[in-house]
Amino acid sequence: MNIHTPAAPHFNFDNTYARDLEGFYAPWKADPVPEPKFLAFNHDLASQLGLDGDALKTDTGAAIFAGNTTPEGASPLAQAYAGHQFGGFTPQLGDGRALLLGELIDQQGNRRDLQLKGSGRTPFSRGGDGKAAVGPVLREYLMGEAMHALGIPTTRALAAVSTGEPVMREAPLPGAVLTRVAASHIRVGTFQFFAVRKDWPKIKQLADYVIDRHYPEARNDESPYLALFKAVAEAQARLVAGWMHIGFIHGVMNTDNMSISGETIDYGPCAFMDHYAPNTVFSSIDAQGRYAYANQPVIARWNLTRFAETLLSIAAPDTDRATELLTEAVNTFPETYLRHWLAGMRTKIGLTTELDGDLELVNELFAAMDGQNADYANVFRQLSKASIGDETPARALFSDDTAFTQWLEVWRIRLASEDLSPQDRAIAMDRINPLYIPRNHKVEEALSAATESDDLAPFNALLAVVRAPYVEVEGQQLYAEPAPNDDTPYQTFCGT
Numbered sequence: 001m002n003i004h005t006p007a008a009p010h011f012n013f014d015n016t017y018a019r020d021l022e023g024f025y026a027p028w029k030a031d032p033v034p035e036p037k038f039l040a041f042n043h044d045l046a047s048q049l050g051l052d053g054d055a056l057k058t059d060t061g062a063a064i065f066a067g068n069t070t071p072e073g074a075s076p077l078a079q080a081y082a083g084h085q086f087g088g089f090t091p092q093l094g095d096g097r098a099l100l101l102g103e104l105i106d107q108q109g110n111r112r113d114l115q116l117k118g119s120g121r122t123p124f125s126r127g128g129d130g131k132a133a134v135g136p137v138l139r140e141y142l143m144g145e146a147m148h149a150l151g152i153p154t155t156r157a158l159a160a161v162s163t164g165e166p167v168m169r170e171a172p173l174p175g176a177v178l179t180r181v182a183a184s185h186i187r188v189g190t191f192q193f194f195a196v197r198k199d200w201p202k203i204k205q206l207a208d209y210v211i212d213r214h215y216p217e218a219r220n221d222e223s224p225y226l227a228l229f230k231a232v233a234e235a236q237a238r239l240v241a242g243w244m245h246i247g248f249i250h251g252v253m254n255t256d257n258m259s260i261s262g263e264t265i266d267y268g269p270c271a272f273m274d275h276y277a278p279n280t281v282f283s284s285i286d287a288q289g290r291y292a293y294a295n296q297p298v299i300a301r302w303n304l305t306r307f308a309e310t311l312l313s314i315a316a317p318d319t320d321r322a323t324e325l326l327t328e329a330v331n332t333f334p335e336t337y338l339r340h341w342l343a344g345m346r347t348k349i350g351l352t353t354e355l356d357g358d359l360e361l362v363n364e365l366f367a368a369m370d371g372q373n374a375d376y377a378n379v380f381r382q383l384s385k386a387s388i389g390d391e392t393p394a395r396a397l398f399s400d401d402t403a404f405t406q407w408l409e410v411w412r413i414r415l416a417s418e419d420l421s422p423q424d425r426a427i428a429m430d431r432i433n434p435l436y437i438p439r440n441h442k443v444e445e446a447l448s449a450a451t452e453s454d455d456l457a458p459f460n461a462l463l464a465v466v467r468a469p470y471v472e473v474e475g476q477q478l479y480a481e482p483a484p485n486d487d488t489p490y491q492t493f494c495g496t
Contacts (some may be wrong), residue, residue: 009055009064011114013073013102017184021209023202024190025077030067030099031120031130033175035164038062039134039456040141040463042158045181049106049114049158056159065159065179067099067119074101078122082196083189083256084306086290091196093189093256094124097132100185111213113185114158117178133173134162135447138459140178140267142446146438146466147264152242153235154264155182174451183263186210188303189256191310200313207314214261225315226325233304233333235262240300241340244293245348246434247273247376251283251492253291253299255306269492272437274482276369276376282440282492297341301333347432348380349411350387350425353418361407361414368403375482377437384429387415388422434469436476438462440490441483 017025038057046053055061063069070076078095085093098117106112117140118132141157148154163175186206194202207225211218214231221227239262243250250257251269259265269283278294286292291299308315308326316322338359345362346354369379374397382394391408395401415425446459465479472480483490 009052009058009061009071011071011073011102012050012104013071013075014105014111015073015075015102016111016209016213017079017100017103017113018075018077021205024206025079025100026094026123028076028078028099028122029070030076030116030177032068033066033163033165033177036062036066036068036161036177037164038065039138039160039162039176039450040157040459041160042141042145042156045156045158047107049104049112049181051104061159062161065116065161066163066177067116071101076101076116078124079185079190080124080193081187081189081256082192083187083254084192084303085254085256086286086288089192089196092124092193093126094193095122095185096125096128097122097130098180098185110183113180113182115180115182115185117180118175119177129167131163131167131175132177133167133169133451134176135173135451136268137176137178138447138450139270139443140180142438142443142459142463142466143267143270144180144264145463146469147248149467149469150242150246150434150437152246152248152264153239153262155180155259157181174454182259182265183261184210184213184259185265186260187256187265188258188260188307188310189254190260191307192255195310203310204314207311210260223315223325225311226329229304229308229311229315229326230329232260232262232307233329234336236300236304237333237337238262238340239264240296241337241344243296244341245344246437247276247293249273249280249282249291249293250296251281251286251291253296253303255303258300258303258307271440271443271490271492273376274440274490275373276366276379278366278370282490284491284493297334297337300337301330304333305330348429349383350415350429351418352420352425352428355414355417357414361410364407364410365404368407369398372398372400372404374398374404377434378480378482380433381430381435381480384426384433387429388426431470435472436465436469436479438466439479439481439483442479 041057043053064071076099080094082091083093099119101114104112121130137160141160144154144156158181159179161177165175166172167175218224218227257266271282273280280293281289308330312322386394398404442462446462449455449458
């Protein structure tokens with residue numbers, strides 16, 4: 001009998017950050033853990049990265065993803081960065097519980113970071129233990145996969161492993177390490193780290209690296225660093241508009257959590273909105289609502305302003321001219337964001353053309369939803385039925401459907417101006433309005449089972465559902481329903 005023995009895991013690393021940016025990081029090693037075991041492994045992502053999933057889903061792979069074994073070719077390092085946290089500036093943050101192992105070139109020719117998160121203390125830990133618990137690790141794994149399936153630029157998890165040791169929070173929790181894949185882990189805060197130190201040569205070096213890695217078209221612009229800023233602003237406008245389209249609330253939009261590549265990064269106290277309320281906040285530490293749902297575009301602009309400040313020494317020959325050009329670029333962000341947001345909202349309500357009254361039409365829908373306990377995802381999902389004449393499921397989502405019923409009349413007139421059959425429109429709407437999102441109560445059920453009972457079945461079931469968010473599946477009705485009415489506000493917490 002032939003027994004298949006997987007090949008040894010192999011990573012084809014090419015580590016430009018370690019090689020080209022000395023002084024931007026601290027070389028470091030992960031803390032060993034006693035008993036690494038897989039919680040989840042992303043075979044699809046492994047294949048995209050050109051990795052052998054069978055070789056990695058082994059004890060040897062678990063040891064690599066826990067940090068016990070450093071794979072050949074890796075250059076483990078903790079990246080330096082600063083950041084504004086809830087508006088207050090901290091000049092040194094950095095990877096306090098993460099290590100960049102290195103970079104891979106995926107099957108599409110894109111460079112991707114491979115990072116361990118929760119792998120122990122680093123020189124940037126600032127008194128923390130550098131560890132992560134099972135619950136937050138699985139939350140990030142789940143959210144990244146859901147966002148990817150929804151078409152939102154995001155970091156993703158390649159693996160999650162338990163460590164066999166507890167981490168101390170309010171109580172002992174089972175420990176875990178996440179292996180995160182990103183276009184890069186360069187943040188607005190990375191630029192801030194060197195700007196606050198007035199290390200302008202390193203700002204230029206970092207900007208050149210980012211242009212070469214993420215925005216090569218900026219290199220040919222007559223003002224490449226201004227072009228870099230504009231490209232990052234465009235990416236962030238597109239990203240945050242995508243969050244708003246699906247009711248996603250990041251929860252902690254600090255400048256060290258804004259990725260220069262335009263990906264969603266650092267899923268801490270994030271959550272999806274159930275009933276529509278523009279001031280929704282889930283994070284337990286956001287007492288003032290700085291990062292509420294409706295504030296996300298405003299904060300994105302604020303963060304980009306901080307990024308612009310770091311480029312003043314290189315964006316133009318003199319600071320005054322750089323200030324003028326960058327201020328002008330920052331001031332175009334609301335228009336850029338609105339363009340992306342309105343384009344997405346048109347498709348969500350079934351429009352294929354652009355008319356001047358569309359912004360008002362969309363805003364009137366949100367006004368009708370506000371205060372009516374209307375489930376965000378389900379309202380848009382049920383609009384496809386309304387578009388072919390069945391308004392009852394959508395109207396049933398409102399405590400008082402008077403304003404919504406009036407909106408439907410105006411919407412129908414707008415739909416009639418387009419040359420598209422109702423059936424084709426409904427199909428198109430169901431392709432972009434998800435039926436399944438990571439409902440907060442289902443997420444908590446899955447994480448509680450994994451943490452308290454070592455039971456991964458609810459997590460795996462939810463993961464399978466959110467990876468296919470648009471197609472209705474018999475038996476999955478509970479995953480599409482909002483949480484039962486409860487007077488206790490839902491809260492999320494930092495603390496990976």
